[in-house]
Amino acid sequence: MIGFLGEYEVSLDSKGRFLLPAGFKKQLPEEWSNQFVISRGIEPCLTLYPMKVWEPIFTQISQLNDFDPKVRSFQRLFLNGATSVDMDTAGRLLIPQNLKDVAGIDKDIVLFAKVKVIEIWDKRKYKQLFETLSANDFSSLANEVMVKPPTV
Numbered sequence: 001m002i003g004f005l006g007e008y009e010v011s012l013d014s015k016g017r018f019l020l021p022a023g024f025k026k027q028l029p030e031e032w033s034n035q036f037v038i039s040r041g042i043e044p045c046l047t048l049y050p051m052k053v054w055e056p057i058f059t060q061i062s063q064l065n066d067f068d069p070k071v072r073s074f075q076r077l078f079l080n081g082a083t084s085v086d087m088d089t090a091g092r093l094l095i096p097q098n099l100k101d102v103a104g105i106d107k108d109i110v111l112f113a114k115v116k117v118i119e120i121w122d123k124r125k126y127k128q129l130f131e132t133l134s135a136n137d138f139s140s141l142a143n144e145v146m147v148k149p150p151t152v
Contacts, residue, residue, distance in 0.1 A: 003027075004113030009123060012107050016100060017092040021111065024118065025091065034087035038099060038120070040080060043129075046095065046103045046120040051084075053116045095120070 008021040028050065035051040049057070061078065064071040081099050095105065108123040121129075
């Protein structure tokens with residue numbers, strides 16, 4: 001798997017579940033289980049990690065120096081609310097209420113493929129994010145972060 005591609009608008013049902021779009025399901029390798037971790041994102045969104053992606057991140061975080069106050073703060077912020085979720089037989093995933101509150105998610109969400117994870121945004125916040133980014137901003141940002149050409 002090289003990663004996820006795509007962006008989908010979906011709605012939460014009355015229990016806070018959403019249907020993982022078929023486009024994302026097709027991109028999950030067969031040997032991966034239907035287990036995920038959902039956690040707060042860096043921006044005001046949530047991040048959905050396939051368990052195979054979460055495990056090395058968790059291992060790395062658990063090996064950080066626990067005597068460093070910055071590490072402890074980072075661990076608390078990053079792991080706060082992280083929850084293991086299983087896809088049900090209908091292909092739905094539950095967003096816990098505490099995480100919906102953190103991301104300001106109501107009913108309509110956007111699932112955005114960000115390489116190996118899927119970001120879960122409140123639809124209005126996601127739209128606002130792109131309304132504030134102009135073509136010139138994007139050009140400058142691309143110039144700053146894409147310094148090296150990709151290696152093949």
